[in-house]
Amino acid sequence: MVDLLEYEGKQIFQKYKVPVTEFKVVKNDNDVPDFSEKMVIKAQVPVGGRGKRGGVVPVNSKHEALLAMDRIRKIDFDGHRAEVFLLEKAHNVNRELYLSVVLDRSEELPVILASKEGGMDINSVPSEKIYRHHIVPYVGVPEYVKRELSNFLDLKDRQIYEVIDALYSIYDQMDASLVEINPLALTDDGLIALDSKITIEDDALFRHKDIEPRYFGLEPIEIEARKKGLSFVRLEGDIGIIANGAGLNMATIDMISLRGGRPANFFDLGGTDDPEKVIEALKLESNIVSKVLFINIFGGVTRCDTVATGIVQAVNELKPDFKIVVRLRGANEEQGRRILQENGIESLLNLDQAINRVVKLAGE
Amino acid sequence: MAIIVDEKNLPVIVQGITGHQGSFHAQQMKLFGTNIVGGVTPGRGQTRSAGFPVFDSVKEAVENTGAKASVIFVPAPYAPDAVIEAIDSGIKLIVIITEHIPFHDMVKVKLYARLKGSRLIGPNGPGMASVGLAKLGIMPNSIFRQGSVGVVSRSGTLTYEIVNTISESGLGETTVIGIGGDQVVGTKMQEVVQLFERDPETKAIVMVGEIGGTAEEETAEIIKNSVSKPAVGFIAGRYAPPGKRMGHAGAIITGNKGTAESKINALNEAGIRVASTPNEIPEILKQLIR
Structure with missing residues (x-):
């Protein structure tokens, strides 16, 4: 989702002849012209309720506008800071x-x-x-x-x-x-x-090649994932999760939470037949996992042996200091479990048992 | 019987059959028992892919094979055109696997399909399977077992998990449909539930929902008013934070709308039991079917 800022939206309004007041986009103090009429300076942030939080200020001169901008820059708008302002005529x-x-x-x-x-x-x-x-x-x-x-x-x-x-x-x-x-x-x-x-x-x-993807409101690790085309959402807990598919991810988070565990993230591995993608995923997780990483795969397009190969390579490369619990079902599950077993990595077939194991390890 | 696909030899083509996914899944569908009669990739006519004849256009494929259904693996920017081509060639059942199709395109394509009498399933889903008859999509062949449970879901792998659990419990399925994880989908959950109600072989319904939108609430209403068969629900995303898109384009809580709580409440009020883990689903089903 790209939420355009007010001035970007108004530029589109102008193109489509929606009536707007003449406005000036202010990116730094030098952009503020001299004026002596009633104007408004507005913080350009992608959140609602700016006015109530002091992000929209009536001003009567360049001096007042600069003072207002200084004050607005200090306001935290749900994690956003105003870097750009819009200056426009005040209306009755x-x-x-x-x-x-x-x-x-x-x-x-x-x-x-x-x-x-x-x-x-x-x-x-x-x-x-x-x-x-x-x-x-x-x-x-x-x-x-x-x-x-x-x-x-x-x-x-x-x-x-x-x-x-x-x-x-x-x-x-x-x-x-x-x-x-x-x-x-x-x-x-x-x-x-x-x-x-x-x-x-x-x-x-x-x-719309002229519109860049936006990462408003995302944490750095979410942005890193997004840029790699990975679907990742940071949560508040400490149990890392990698699963294939959005629904299976959400269900995994729910089951861990229902049993008292605290998931650290949502991470959809998607359909893949490339062990490199699994390694990439484990690298990302190693930034946030403290005790346990749970990998939950139901193989279809994604084969269990591919995932297992990726996990083994990643473990050898990264030497993580947290425990990894793997649950493999579906396409090539036996080959996958054998690969893990030969490398001393724990794997289970049953989802309920795997979840209990993960929550127990996290609590130790 | 079964729903939507209820005959054994329905002739099916694959649009995008020369791609990696298209050719792999054409073979997998054939192994399931689907009557795959060929595929379409513009510019690659007169060749073969995965052993199937390739045609330059859907029209040509239909003339040569008598195809009545199509499964689409075409990349998102070209997928809407592929759907319209299938509709114009008289294909009445079109399963769209492609993800990331802009919803603006789906709104228009769906209206066109309705005008011409074609059914769309998907996009951004695993397709469907009528057990013992045919599979149109990418679900793993190994999870199914013939039986009397109809499954409808917004998810992919979670559906595999649940269907597998049902099969392992000794129950089985009539038809399994993944309607897709997008905001606008060709066939809605409530329509599928009504089709299951009319199917004599389906004795119970499992609906798998997730956060975002109001499809589960609307389906609960339909079940309450016009479905006599027992139903079990499962809702993913109870612990999903608001405002975050959880993988699927449609899986987002906006403001206080689309929460798992609202959906679970709606299901409970309609008298539908909601399982909290996939494993509970067959247990509840066994109590209800008996």
Whole structure:
């Protein structure tokens, strides 16, 4: 998932003619121009609720803007620090509205959401105060829907019609999973998008070469894994886990936790027939495991003997100071277990027994 | 009987048969008993792969072999086009193994499939198998045993684990379907459950879910209202942290939505027993089937 920053979203808004105020992207103090009108300086961080935490500050001069930026740089936004700012004209806002296009997973269609209660999280707006319409891609947004939505928001002119079309075009053409304007301000100069939130799916990035993958909110070890194309999530515990498949990983984490163990991570080895990948995986794990590493493989595309060969090579190379428990089932399980046994590595067939063993070792 | 694939000799082609995965699994499917009649790789027509004839287009493959179903191993950027080609060639059952297909493409392709009357299964899943009849996908052949349990799952290897456990317990399966781990899937869990309800050979249903989305809650509702057969649930991700994508594109808790707790509660409220380990599943099944 790529969450674009406000200014990046507003650059896309400009391209699609969604009304935004003229703004300046400020990357360092030298980028702040002299001014003497009412402006706002805004932290560019990929988290909600910036305003409440002091990340959005009204300013009247260059001097005030620089002071505000210094203060904002010290704020921790859920682990993010503001490195870039957006400076834009302050507006007299008459009303704040909400408008978005987002994937509805259960209908498997994009849905337009609109509300008169802009400026707050849409999830906390009561359902009856939200206008909804599912968009069928080959049909687009019908004219009557724009009319209904305009009436629902008590708008007098047709400016919103173009905004709706633009949001859906951005959703469709940018492979977005969310395009949101919150708030969409009604000012004396008409509608203005005061904020932007655009999320683009990783799977579609091959069509958008200008958008780099992002690692917002990830720990260094997760970023390292991601760059190698590995699916890794750091958890709080100390028992390392390598399993093949996302579901088997989650189930393994659950079973260890239910028996009082504390998993250190989620790590999907995926389908592989390359022992090198297993070695790579063990290297990554050796950064976080303290006592026990549990390797849980149900062989199919991934053969148990391949995994065993990789484990033996990795152990010889890395000489880990933690214990390794291996559970092998499925394709070539006997060959795999023999390879491990010959090299003095413990392996089990039964999942429940393996989990009990792992939790016991971690507690010793 | 069984569901979706209920005949022994259904002629099946493999799109992307000259690739590493495509050729390996074409052979594995044949070993299972699937009637693999050929494959398609544009530009590689008139050749053979893994002993099967290769055609340049799906249309040509259908004309020459009478294929009625297809299994797709084509890389994500080209997979949606491969699905549309199969639909346009009259293929009515299309199993998509490919992962990382943008959901935008799946939304459009699925609407097109519906318009033309084709069923999609997947993407980003292991496919399906009707035990004793045919396998369309990548599940290991060794895990199955013919029986009366219908299995539907969002997972791959976890499904193998569970099916293996069921088989080893002495029970067996009618049809096993991995619907895929993506946000938008061709055939949804609730549809599969309804098909199992109508299948006379299926006596009990196992549904394997995971965090993210609301498919399990919606399926629980369907089971409560219109399924008479006993069902057992398993939900992966009870200890998954919110906001983190757990491997599958669809496996993410957003805000407070899509938690394992919400799904387990929904299943319990619908009277469905939820196992906390794979091993409990056959134990519960035996009590329910009796």
